[in-house]
Amino acid sequence: MKFLVCISNVPDTTTKITFTPDNKEFNKAGVQFVINPWDEYALTRAIELKEAQGAGTVTVLNVGEADTEPNIRKALAIGADDAIRVNAAPKDAYFVAQQIAAVAKEGAYDVILMGKESIDYNGFQVHGMVGEMLGIPTVAPAMKLDMSGSTATLEREIEGGKEIVEVSAPFVASCQQPMCEPRIPNMRGIMTARTKPLKVVEAVGEGARTEVAEFALPPKKQGVKLIPAESAGELIRLLRNEAKVI
Amino acid sequence: MSVLVVVECDNGEVKKSSLEVASYGSQVAQMLGTTATAVAVGEATEANLAKLGEQGISKVLYDAEPRLKDFVNGAYTKLIAGAAEKESSLVIVLANSNIGASVGSRLSVRLQASLATNVVELPKNNGGQFTVKRGAFSGKAFADVVLMGERKILAVKKNSIEALHNAGQVAQVERFSASLTDADFVDAPKQVVMQDQAGGVLLPEADLVVSGGRGMKGPENWHLIEDLAKALGAATACSKPVSDVDWRPHHEHVGQTGITVSPNLYIACGISGAIQHLAGVNSSKVIVVINKDPEAPFFKAADYGIVGDVFEVLPKLTQAIKELN
Ligand SMILES: Cc1cc2nc3c(=O)[nH]c(=O)nc-3n(C[C@H](O)[C@H](O)[C@H](O)COP(=O)(O)OP(=O)(O)OC[C@H]3O[C@@H](n4cnc5c(N)ncnc54)[C@H](O)[C@@H]3O)c2cc1C
Ligand SMILES: Cc1cc2nc3c(=O)[nH]c(=O)nc-3n(C[C@H](O)[C@H](O)[C@H](O)COP(=O)(O)OP(=O)(O)OC[C@H]3O[C@@H](n4cnc5c(N)ncnc54)[C@H](O)[C@@H]3O)c2cc1C
Numbered sequence: 001m002k003f004l005v006c007i008s009n010v011p012d013t014t015t016k017i018t019f020t021p022d023n024k025e026f027n028k029a030g031v032q033f034v035i036n037p038w039d040e041y042a043l044t045r046a047i048e049l050k051e052a053q054g055a056g057t058v059t060v061l062n063v064g065e066a067d068t069e070p071n072i073r074k075a076l077a078i079g080a081d082d083a084i085r086v087n088a089a090p091k092d093a094y095f096v097a098q099q100i101a102a103v104a105k106e107g108a109y110d111v112i113l114m115g116k117e118s119i120d121y122n123g124f125q126v127h128g129m130v131g132e133m134l135g136i137p138t139v140a141p142a143m144k145l146d147m148s149g150s151t152a153t154l155e156r157e158i159e160g161g162k163e164i165v166e167v168s169a170p171f172v173a174s175c176q177q178p179m180c181e182p183r184i185p186n187m188r189g190i191m192t193a194r195t196k197p198l199k200v201v202e203a204v205g206e207g208a209r210t211e212v213a214e215f216a217l218p219p220k221k222q223g224v225k226l227i228p229a230e231s232a233g234e235l236i237r238l239l240r241n242e243a244k245v246i
Numbered sequence: 247m248s249v250l251v252v253v254e255c256d257n258g259e260v261k262k263s264s265l266e267v268a269s270y271g272s273q274v275a276q277m278l279g280t281t282a283t284a285v286a287v288g289e290a291t292e293a294n295l296a297k298l299g300e301q302g303i304s305k306v307l308y309d310a311e312p313r314l315k316d317f318v319n320g321a322y323t324k325l326i327a328g329a330a331e332k333e334s335s336l337v338i339v340l341a342n343s344n345i346g347a348s349v350g351s352r353l354s355v356r357l358q359a360s361l362a363t364n365v366v367e368l369p370k371n372n373g374g375q376f377t378v379k380r381g382a383f384s385g386k387a388f389a390d391v392v393l394m395g396e397r398k399i400l401a402v403k404k405n406s407i408e409a410l411h412n413a414g415q416v417a418q419v420e421r422f423s424a425s426l427t428d429a430d431f432v433d434a435p436k437q438v439v440m441q442d443q444a445g446g447v448l449l450p451e452a453d454l455v456v457s458g459g460r461g462m463k464g465p466e467n468w469h470l471i472e473d474l475a476k477a478l479g480a481a482t483a484c485s486k487p488v489s490d491v492d493w494r495p496h497h498e499h500v501g502q503t504g505i506t507v508s509p510n511l512y513i514a515c516g517i518s519g520a521i522q523h524l525a526g527v528n529s530s531k532v533i534v535v536i537n538k539d540p541e542a543p544f545f546k547a548a549d550y551g552i553v554g555d556v557f558e559v560l561p562k563l564t565q566a567i568k569e570l571n
Contacts, residue, residue, distance in 0.1 A: 012521045013502050019384040026383075037503050093361070094354070107333045119384050119502060122364050124342075128319075137433040138319060140348050143496070156435070158317055159261075159343050160448040163435035177503070178496050209360040213377055213390040218528065224481070224535070224545050229547040229554025233566035234400025235534065237551060240570065244453065246478060 001056040001146070001171065004109035005101055006126070007039040007075055008090070008118040009068040019215045026120070026215070035071050040078075040116025040182035041175040044114050047079040048180060049147055057081045059107065063090045063099045069198070077185035077193035084149040088203035091211075093121070097129035098205035104134060110150065110169040116141040125176040140174035150194045165237040249275040250335035252326055253305065254345055255290035260449055263341045265301055265409040269401050271339040272302025272410065273368055278337070283307065284417070285329040287322050287345070289315045292419045299415035306424035313431055316438050317345050321430040323352040324552045330357060335397075342401040343450065346363070349369050349506070350401045354355045360395035366406040366529075384525035405531070436499045441497060449498060452481035454511045455530070457500065458521075459485040461516020461537065464490040465493040471515060471562040477567040485509065486568055501526035516556045519544025536560070 010226045011017070012032040035043070044061065050056045060075040060085040062068050063086040072083045087101040105113050124140070131138030136243050144155035150169040151240065157176070185193070227235045239246045251263040251271035260268075268284055275282040281304040295306040307329050314321060326349060330338055340346035347363050351475055354361035364489065366388065367382050374394055378400060382389045437474040441448070449455065456475040457467065468482075475482045484497060490497040500507055502525040512530035516537060517523060524547050527533065535548040546552050550558050 011383070013384075015523075017383045019387075038376070058294050059254070091349075097355070121385060121389075123381055124347045124363055125351035125361060126355070128348050129355050130317075132323075132352040134353035138348065138352070139433065141344060156317075157344060159345070159450040161438060161440035163317060163359055164437040164439070165433055165435050167433055177499075187255055209354075210362060211392045211394065213392050216388045216390070217384070218386070218388065221547060221549065224548040224551045226551050226553065229552050229559055232559045232562035233569075234455075234550060236563060236566040236570060239511065239532070239534070243511075243549065245532050246567075 001050065001113060002107065002109045003050060003056065003058045004112045005039070005043045005046050005060050005075070005080065006103055006112070006114045007043065007060055007062050007071065008036040008115070008120070009033050009062060009064050009071050010036045010120045013037065013119065017217070023214045023216065024212065030153070033071060035074060035108075036115050036118050038119070038176055041177060041179045042113035043075055043078055043080065044117055044182045044234045045145055045175060045180045046111070047183070049062035049145070059084060059109070061086070061100060061103055063088060063096045065089055072198060072241040074185060074233060076196045076198070077128060078183050079189060080198055083198040085198065085200050086203055087200050091244060093125045094129060094210070095205070095208045097126050097133060099203055100126065100130050101133035102204045103201070104130065111152070114172065114173045114174045117176050119242050128174050128214070134170070135222040136170050136172060136230060138172040138174070139165055139167065141176045142173045142177055142179065143176060145173055145175065146234070170244065248281045248304070248333045248335055249278065250326070250330050250333055250338045251282055252338065252340040252346065252349070253283045253284045253286050254341060254343065255286055255288035255294070258289055258291040258294060260290070260294055261341070263404045265535035266404065266407055267339055268298050268303050269410040269456050270407055274337055274339065277300070277368070277371060281285060281305070283329070283333050283335070285315060285326055285422070287325065295419045299417040300412050301410050302412065302415070303417045306417050308419055309422050309424055311426055313434060316435050318431050318434045319348055319352065321426050322349045323356065324426060324430050325424040327353060327356050329422060332422070335383045336354045338399045341397070342403045347401045350399050350487065354399050355398075357397050358395065359399045360507035361392060361514050362391050363401040365400045365402045367570065368407065369400070374445055381529065385506060385528045386525060393571045401507060405453070405510065434513070442547055443536065447475070447481040449481040449483055450459035450505060451509065452507070452522065453509050454478050454480035455509045456480045456485050456513045456515065457483035457485070457517060458488060458515045459517030460487050462488070467557070468494070470556065474513070474560055474564045474567070477564045480483050480511070485523055514544055515560060517544060518542050519547060
């Protein structure tokens with residue numbers, strides 16, 4: 001099986017979000033970028049499935065500029081065999097999806113794994129777009145993925161429950177916990193990652209269909225109203241009469 | 247040219263989040279000088295669909311194909327695309343749910359539309375520029391996004407707008423067939439397992455949420471959370487470490503790497519308020535924090551707080567609610 005794992009390069013989860021003075025762009029200054037946490041599930045599961053099958057390859061793919069390469073190398077250190085970077089700023093989900101679909105088609109990948117969503121832009125859409133572009137099923141978000149031959153059994157989370165779905169390769173799945181325990185790179189992995197192939201290709205297709213006009217931060221809270229623990233019941237009265245939420 | 251609204255139904259009822267989506271769609275229709283048509287997915291009854299008139303919907307298209315009861319991405323996409331063609335819709339509105347966003351992303355490719363998910367406000371249409379506000383950076387920011395395509399698809403986040411209730415208005419329910427074939431059901435579920443939720447309130451749809459963290463000390467104390475949730479009619483949730491050690495199931499884990507909730511009320515019990523946790527809850531209308539440490543970061547994000555021991559405070563709150571009801 002040929003696995004393609006798509007990773008996005010996102011601000012670390014502890015990042016305090018700020019924007020450039022015109023509020024048009026995210027302020028990258030001093031920000032640590034990491035592999036999108038959901039994508040770590042996709043990567044680790046692909047490696048586990050390859051190991052279980054005893055054959056196959058895991059390729060990581062990122063659509064991004066050269067500054068994403070440290071995280072691509074990290075994915076190689078975790079255990080991917082090779083990597084592809086589409087050399088372009090990820091303008092929007094549609095743009096990114098076209099790049100992924102083109103790479104997937106060219107390389108005839110059997111299983112395309114992504115994360116549930118990218119924690120920067122929170123689109124939850126690239127996987128559906130790629131599935132549609134390739135004319136294959138997308139299972140999103142998947143909590144479990146097992147394979148037997150070219151048939152996959154997945155658990156798809158739906159509001160209030162889950163569906164057990166069976167699809168044949170090729171397919172797209174977007175991964176989330178508790179699919180696996182994401183691996184971290186070990187010393188040997190880090191050493192071998194340096195010499196694993198990382199191919200850079202240019203972008204294809206049309207431009208973006210959306211554009212950010214302006215970013216804004218959420219309004220600040222008024223400040224907390226403290227109620228003494230002894231008169232906890234008073235809180236209930238405030239929630240009913242003042243906040244009017246119960 | 248009508249605005250097309252996708253309403254999700256379950257056990258015959260229109261989901262509450264879809265009543266909001268319908269209200270959103272009818273307001274967009276009004277803005278654009280047209281009407282709003284709904285297309286129903288899931289298990290619906292014609293009587294309940296007709297009631298969507300109260301949310302400003304004029305017409306509801308309904309395909310009674312029994313296999314549409316469960317979510318099937320391929321079939322739902324074809325059904326909605328068919329309805330959009332029939333209505334020549336340039337704007338399609340769905341819920342920002344796992345179902346809505348999954349279908350929305352496929353549709354955006356099929357219909358060559360611009361897509362915005364996680365939408366939190368009604369759009370602005372200034373000088374032909376169609377802009378919507380959406381949540382980004384896991385609740386830490388918002389982005390005004392311009393949709394450049396002629397066709398637009400919007401997935402609206404729960405609890406972002408009030409549902410309309412124009413009593414007595416009735417929508418016309420029309421049978422609609424998307425001529426679905428077996429090929430549209432290749433990703434049909436083999437089995438659907440619904441969670442057995444205490445009190446029957448599902449977290450993603452809940453208006454009120456009671457959530458517990460490591461400060462609850464262990465699963466044996468969760469009856470305190472459940473009792474309060476039951477008295478309020480709330481759903482229960484937890485922090486990541488709590489589900490990591492299996493005190494609670496994974497579907498209750500909220501935060502940046504769990505689910506995002508935006509209820510009217512979020513009560514955090516023994517949760518410190520780490521930035522990754524806040525990301526999943528900070529669009530809640532009112533946040534209450536109960537923590538014995540007055541320095542806990544969560545108090546900075548709270549509207550009401552009690553500095554105290556959860557084991558003493560929670561029974562008092564449950565008691566106070568029971569007295570009130
Ligand atoms: C400040 C800032 C502004 C941005 N502005 C926009 C914008 O205006 N519009 C916009 O749509 N995007 C924007 N992006 C880009 C965004 O980061 C994404 O790369 C891309 O748009 C997809 O985001 P999504 O949230 O829709 O992805 P999702 O659909 O949430 O991602 C799902 C999965 O797709 C895969 N994936 C996503 N992005 C990539 C990628 N680049 N390379 C490889 N795999 C990927 C991952 O597996 C991911 O888990 C912006 C990013 C930043 C940091
Ligand atoms: C990449 C990444 C992603 C993450 N994603 C998430 C996520 O999605 N969601 C999430 O929740 N976390 C997430 N985390 C973890 C997060 O950083 C915190 O570790 C976690 O939220 C802490 O959980 P907690 O508040 O339950 O526990 P703690 O931080 O241990 O806090 C327990 C609190 O309980 C209080 N307490 C103790 N005893 C009592 C008592 N008797 N009465 C009252 N109060 C008491 C303490 O004062 C303390 O404030 C993530 C971390 C990383 C690195």
